[in-house]
Amino acid sequence: MTIFLKRLFLFLIVVIVIDQLLGLLLSHLYFNQHKGQYAQTTYAVDSANQDIIIFGSSRAVRHYSPTILSNAFGKSCYNVGRDGQMIPYYAALEDVIFNRQKPKMVIIDINSWEFFEGNSKYEKLSILLPYCHKHPELIKYLETSSPFERYKLFSAIYPFNSSLFIATNNKLFENKLSLAENGYDPLDKNMDEAGIAFTKKIIAKEKMDVSVKTAKIDTLAMRFYKQFLQKCADAKIPTYVVISPTIAPENSSIRKDKLIEITKLYPTATFLDFSSNPNYNNHLEKFADIFHLNKKGSEEFTKELVSKIKL
Amino acid sequence: MxxxxxxxxxxxxxxxxxxxxxxxxxxxxxxxxxxxxxxxxxxxxxxxxxxxxxxxxxxxxxxxxxxxxxxxxxxxxxxxxxxxxxxxxxxxxxxxxxxxxxxxxxxxxxxxxxxxxxxxxxxxxxxxxxxxxxxxxxxxxxxxxxxxxxxxxxxxxxxxxxxxxxxxxxxxxxxxxxxxxHEFDYANMVEGLKQMLWGFFKKLVVADRLSIYVNTIFDHAEVHNGSSIAIACLFFSAQIYCDFSGYSDIAIGSAKTMGFDLMTNFRRPYFAKSINEFWSRWHISLSTWFRDYLYFPLGGNRVPKLLVYRNFLIVFLVSGVWHGANYTFIVWGALHAFFSIVGMIITPFTKDIHLKLHINKRITDVVRQLFIVLLVTFAWIFFRATSMENAMTIIHNLKTIGLHPFLGDSVSNFGHCILAIVLLFIIEYKKEYLPTKFNLFQHPNIFIRWGSIVSMIVAILIFGVFNGGQFIYFQF
Known part of the structure; x- marks a missing residue:
């Protein structure tokens, strides 16, 4: 057994050394991307300090043009939205950004479905792992998916789990990537025939879906949402909670009612609902896919949003 | 746990x-x-x-x-x-x-x-x-x-x-x-740990990665085209294999480290050239259980041909029911019985087909293997489906030709899926056809041996999915 333990010890040292060396390489690759979502997230976490900050998921990234908002209000603006993310991410990012400086206005693009019960929204926070050493305040958010995240960070490779493909692609084909405009990355395309057929099927399916009326609400997500609005209220920051346009009118649901109910509790928060706006519902020409407006639709929407915001 | x-x-x-x-x-x-x-x-x-x-x-x-x-x-x-x-x-x-x-x-x-x-x-x-x-x-x-x-x-x-x-x-x-x-045994400990590592690789790098795409497609099968569903079906074949055999590897490996020898449960089933061979390689502990306690008592193959077919049908139907209380599992079992019986009937005609066609046996073997993978994959549709209606939707949409498969929420994940399957295939192919060559985990040179083990650990850290995905077979 002694031989085994000695060899195991030696083997673990080898593993640790290789882990740390490869981790350094991966870190170098990751933090030296200049385009793409990882680079945008790095900017959002480490540097975003604009007057207007837009939080949200891919719908925020595709729907809100900071240039239009900047021109309208004469203030700098940045879109820190990130594909696939939900409420816990907005709360985590708000924590980091507000620790640096308080913006003058906050827009949060949200959807009632983000209150669904499930772990995936917490697991997706793993994209924040590369930033935990520099911003330890993020660890508590990551611990919502596993209490061991703090210890897993002893590995230098683990924070870059699943990011190698994209990071390599972003580095190798940097010239081919479009440069997002202050975090805004519109989809400059229209739906093709297959996309339209797919969309119609989804719309028909969602109309039939009655589960939204009886669905349970994720209480932790709700707590993060309240925390988000509370921080804005404490800093007296005007906060616009927006449901941006959807391709079909959103069904009324317990989740949506809860979203509105919570928002009303905070005096600095204003709720703007575009999900049943006839200017967008069923206007397939304004959408790039089932979830996202295209460039034309998003610019029209941002202008309409500007007209509803009073600063 | x-x-x-x-x-x-x-x-x-x-x-x-x-x-x-x-x-x-x-x-x-x-x-x-x-x-x-x-x-x-x-x-x-x-x-x-x-x-x-x-x-x-x-x-x-x-x-x-x-x-x-x-x-x-x-x-x-x-x-x-x-x-x-x-x-x-x-x-x-x-x-x-x-x-x-x-x-x-x-x-x-x-x-x-x-x-x-x-x-x-x-x-x-x-x-x-x-x-x-x-x-x-x-x-x-x-x-x-x-x-x-x-x-x-x-x-x-x-x-x-x-x-x-x-x-x-x-x-x-x-x-x-x-x-x-059981005294501490260095060889048992090391071999057990290596088998556990291989199990973790199959579960975290292959099965849980593929499950992201598979779940996306199967959960909304009615809106996806044939190519997306075909890919999801093939991915599910690899997913369930790596999920279950990965579990078995961890189980057998962890027992081995304490000196216990558990029975082998999988022997690269997708290299089988017939459905019966598939079942001699897939979930061996269950197949042999049914053989010893159901098939043999029914008469096994020492009865007239028709009764042998009946015995096969009974065993596969019971096997389907064993897996779950749903008609989908019964159909899954019935399909395997059907494939198996048809296989037995046509074997005399196809046995030496390479000689009749004057082609290399390896070619006919590969065709057989691919055919078995397709049959098993088709049957998995019923295994994976949540209901018969869901299974029929999947099969219906499988027929719709769509040239542009849905690549999932992120192209990166799809890339990881392809990489995982390629890696799995290379390793399994080596184990099946070159069992004595390139045994990197057992290589006498310590740099190669340790290098290969460390590489697998690194691969798990870089490409693994760490969301604590449940093992599919836990539900049974």
């Missing part, structure tokens, strides 16, 4: 270390306590069900052994089987049977008086029930002496590595090992 969790890693290290620190006479107690803790990490109260069947079978075994009269022995065996199957039927099939009774009575305008129960299926119930049943059957047959030590017998049913998803052990293989004093 699931294997792919940090809690299990801590649990495993503590239990294995204590196992070798403690004197032999205390080890069964340690393993039994650890197994109870392992099982109770799911739903604690269900340990009572295990306790119930353990007590019944323990006494049944002793009584059967001590009884000379054949009829009485049979009655005792029946009591044990009824208790085990009763528990299984109640927890697994009660609501399913009740639904069907209601549907039947509705046809006669009658009302079903039986209530529907909210029952959570005890994890791994089918596995430990079958393991327990094999004990009393073997004692009855005289192939195994009844275990007098209640703790050791309990450990036989509850041994944590194989408690919730097998391999389904036979008493002749494992019970005596529980009495033996």
């Amino acid at each position: 699931i294997f792919n969790s940090v809690v299990f890693v801590i649990f495993y290290i503590i239990v294995t270390a204590l196992y070798f620190i403690l004197p032999h006479k205390f080890r069964w107690g340690l393993l039994l306590a650890a197994s109870c803790y392992f099982y109770m990490a799911f739903v604690p109260v269900y340990i009572l069900i295990l306790g119930f069947t353990i007590i019944i079978d323990y006494f049944a075994g002793i009584l059967i052994e001590n009884t000379v009269e054949a009829n009485k022995r049979k009655q005792l065996l029946l009591c044990s089987l009824v208790a085990n199957i009763g528990v299984l039927v109640f927890f697994k099939y009660y609501n399913f049977l009740n639904t069907n009774i209601s549907l039947l009575l509705n046809n006669f305008n009658a009302r079903n008086p039986l209530p529907f129960l909210t029952i959570l299926l005890p994890i791994g119930l089918s596995f430990h029930t079958f393991q327990a049943m094999s004990y009393t059957i073997e004692v009855y047959r005289g192939n195994q002496k009844a275990e007098k030590h209640f703790g050791i017998y309990s450990l036989y049913v509850m041994f944590y590595p194989q408690l919730v998803a097998g391999p389904i052990e036979r008493p002749q293989n494992i019970l005596h090992q529980m009495h033996e004093n």
Whole structure:
């Protein structure tokens, strides 16, 4: 057994050394991307300090043009939205950004479905792992998916789990990537025939879906949402909670009612609902896919949003 | 407790270390306590069900052994089987049977008086029930002496590595090992750890990665085109293999580190050239269980051809039912029976087809292997589907040709899926066709040996999915 333990010890040292060396390489690759979502997230976490900050998921990234908002209000603006993310991410990012400086206005693009019960929204926070050493305040958010995240960070490779493909692609084909405009990355395309057929099927399916009326609400997500609005209220920051346009009118649901109910509790928060706006519902020409407006639709929407915001 | 969790890693290290620190006479107690803790990490109260069947079978075994009269022995065996199957039927099939009774009575305008129960299926119930049943059957047959030590017998049913998803052990293989004093063995420890690592790779890098795409497509099958569904079906074939065989590897490996030899459960099933060969490579502990305790008692293949086919049909249907209380599993079993019987019928005509066609045997073998993969993949549709309606939607949409498959929420994930399958294929191909070559994990050169092990650890860290994905077979 002694031989085994000695060899195991030696083997673990080898593993640790290789882990740390490869981790350094991966870190170098990751933090030296200049385009793409990882680079945008790095900017959002480490540097975003604009007057207007837009939080949200891919719908925020595709729907809100900071240039239009900047021109309208004469203030700098940045879109820190990130594909696939939900409420816990907005709360985590708000924590980091507000620790640096308080913006003058906050827009949060949200959807009632983000209150669904499930772990995936917490697991997706793993994209924040590369930033935990520099911003330890993020660890508590990551611990919502596993209490061991703090210890897993002893590995230098683990924070870059699943990011190698994209990071390599972003580095190798940097010239081919479009440069997002202050975090805004519109989809400059229209739906093709297959996309339209797919969309119609989804719309028909969602109309039939009655589960939204009886669905349970994720209480932790709700707590993060309240925390988000509370921080804005404490800093007296005007906060616009927006449901941006959807391709079909959103069904009324317990989740949506809860979203509105919570928002009303905070005096600095204003709720703007575009999900049943006839200017967008069923206007397939304004959408790039089932979830996202295209460039034309998003610019029209941002202008309409500007007209509803009073600063 | 699931294997792919940090809690299990801590649990495993503590239990294995204590196992070798403690004197032999205390080890069964340690393993039994650890197994109870392992099982109770799911739903604690269900340990009572295990306790119930353990007590019944323990006494049944002793009584059967001590009884000379054949009829009485049979009655005792029946009591044990009824208790085990009763528990299984109640927890697994009660609501399913009740639904069907209601549907039947509705046809006669009658009302079903039986209530529907909210029952959570005890994890791994089918596995430990079958393991327990094999004990009393073997004692009855005289192939195994009844275990007098209640703790050791309990450990036989509850041994944590194989408690919730097998391999389904036979008493002749494992019970005596529980009495033996296992000294620390360097080779066992190292080989066991390597097998566990390979299991973690299959689960974290392949199965859980593929599940992201598979779930996206299968959960919304009605909106996806044929190419997306075809890819999802093929991915599911690889996913379920890596999920289940990965579990088996971790189970067998962790037992081996303590000196226990569990039976092999998988032998690269997708290289099979017939459905029957597939079943001699897939979930071997279950296939052989059905062979020994159902197929042979039915007459096996020592009966006229038609009865052999009947036996196959019965075994596969029971196997389908064993997997779950849903018609999808029954259809899945029936499909395998059909493929198997057709395979037996046409074998005389296709046996030497390469000679008739004047082509290399390797070519016909590859065609056979691909064909078996397609058949098995098609059958998996029913296994994966949540209902018959869902399965029919998948099959219907499979026919719609779409040139642009949906690549999932992120192209990166799809890329990871392809990479995972390619890596898996290379490693499995090597194991199947070049078993003595490129054995990097066993290479005499320490740099190559350690380098390959470290590479696998690094691959898991870089490409693995760490969301604690549940093992598919836990539900059975």
